[in-house]
Amino acid sequence: xxxxxxxxxxxxxxxxxxxxxxxxxxxxxxxxxxxxxxxxxxxxxxxxxxxxxxxxxxxxxxxxxxxxxxxxxxxxxxxxxxxxxxxxxxxxxxxxxxxxxxxxxxxxxxxxxxxxxxxxxxxxxxxxxxxxxxxxxxxxxxxxxxxxxxxxxxx
Amino acid sequence: xxxxxxxxxxxxxxxxxxxxxxxxxxxxxxxxxxxxxxxxxxxxxxxxxxxxxxxxxxxxxxxxxxxxxxxxxxxxxxxxxxxxxxxxxxxxxxxxxxxxxxxxxxxxxxxxxxxxxxxxxxxxxxxxxxxxxxxxxxxxxxxx
Numbered sequence: 168x169x170x171x172x173x174x175x176x177x178x179x180x181x182x183x184x185x186x187x188x189x190x191x192x193x194x195x196x197x198x199x200x201x202x203x204x205x206x207x208x209x210x211x212x213x214x215x216x217x218x219x220x221x222x223x224x225x226x227x228x229x230x231x232x233x234x235x236x237x238x239x240x241x242x243x244x245x246x247x248x249x250x251x252x253x254x255x256x257x258x259x260x261x262x263x264x265x266x267x268x269x270x271x272x273x274x275x276x277x278x279x280x281x282x283x284x285x286x287x288x289x290x291x292x293x294x295x296x297x298x299x300x301x302x303x304x305x306x307x308x309x310x311x312x313x314x315x316x317x318x319x320x321x322x
Numbered sequence: 323x324x325x326x327x328x329x330x331x332x333x334x335x336x337x338x339x340x341x342x343x344x345x346x347x348x349x350x351x352x353x354x355x356x357x358x359x360x361x362x363x364x365x366x367x368x369x370x371x372x373x374x375x376x377x378x379x380x381x382x383x384x385x386x387x388x389x390x391x392x393x394x395x396x397x398x399x400x401x402x403x404x405x406x407x408x409x410x411x412x413x414x415x416x417x418x419x420x421x422x423x424x425x426x427x428x429x430x431x432x433x434x435x436x437x438x439x440x441x442x443x444x445x446x447x448x449x450x451x452x453x454x455x456x457x458x459x460x461x462x463x464x465x466x
Contacts, residue, residue: 170397170398175390175391179385182327182386182387182410184386184387190333191324191332197352197356198339202343206343210335218331218335220420241323266323277359286323
């Protein structure tokens, strides 16, 4: 019988634990079951305006290029294929397959019934207090493939 | 999509939200639910490999989480331990100036894994006395 020791420093590995997508999905399903659909949206809204406050401030100050940078970094880390079209007043993000949904499907994790809210509600909350609004133009629950549009509100 | 690298603050805020809606009972209820529905891989690894299952499970998760740790396995003694020098989750929360960690964030580690390992015949001891410095010590022992 073996005796083994493993020592690791934070710098030995890259921080990327994709199973966390499954844990978040489980949390959303729990909220949905026990507190209802509105609770899922309420939680995601609260989380977004709190945690992404620096990004929201950048969106307010700099505009859509801040959001473009954020999405490029996010999907580069997660390994998702995307296209972004940016103009002065509009950003359209096409996600060909959501890395979170892909990972959960491949590893047999439950995808929450309202998992799409991690895109829709989060995007809406990112626009809070900014001159921009958003719409989820398309979303495929099976793959997470989506088209997300951000645009300047009309005065 | 919320990146998996942003999961820890989302997790901490979920605990806070649940407590605001259903009190401590809702938080514990979620931890139990997560343990039952999400930790099937730990359960099957320990069922198939005994105490080595802990080694196999945490070898995967702690490396992907880029933790700073020493992990030890002594199969003859039926003992497994993790000395967490710097927890990537709590450390991440403590490093965020605009987010306050849920007051019992580390409590989930005590509930989730104990719930899997205790029924399989293992004692689960987690020393959380240094959690506020992102440190802890876990010892799992085969019950005699």
